[in-house]
Every structure is written in structure tokens, then in C-alpha cells.
Amino acid sequence: MFDETDLPKKKSDLLADLAREDLDRLSIADLDERIAGLEAELARTKAKREGAAQFRAAADSLFKK
DSSP states (O other), rough: OGGGGOOOOHHHHHEEEEEESSOOOOHHHHHHHHHHHHHHHHHHHHHHHHHHHHHHHHHHHHHOO
């Protein structure tokens, strides 16, 4: 029915794949690009977490009345 390669990877698999990636083959420019991409993803993830925390706090205050 479904091919497992069509399914999204688990987040732990994505992080493990990223950690196993061979960095020796990357140039300084490639490493700088990778760092910028990872920093952008980190900022996006932190912003999402902050939004979720604010939403949770608003919901908690609404239902605690």
C-alpha cells in the first residue's frame, strides 16, 4: 500500500541524520550556509514555542476563572 519512504521521518530521525552528516566534505562557505540555516530554524522553532506558550497561558487563564 504505502511506501515507508513516502512517510514523514520522525523528528528524532531527522536530528540523528543531521548529526551523522559528514561535515568534512563541506567548504567554509558551505559550513557558513549550514550554520545560517540552522540558526534560522532555531529562531523559527523558538518563535513557535513562544507562541504555543502564550496560547497555553491564555487558555489556562480562561479556564481557571
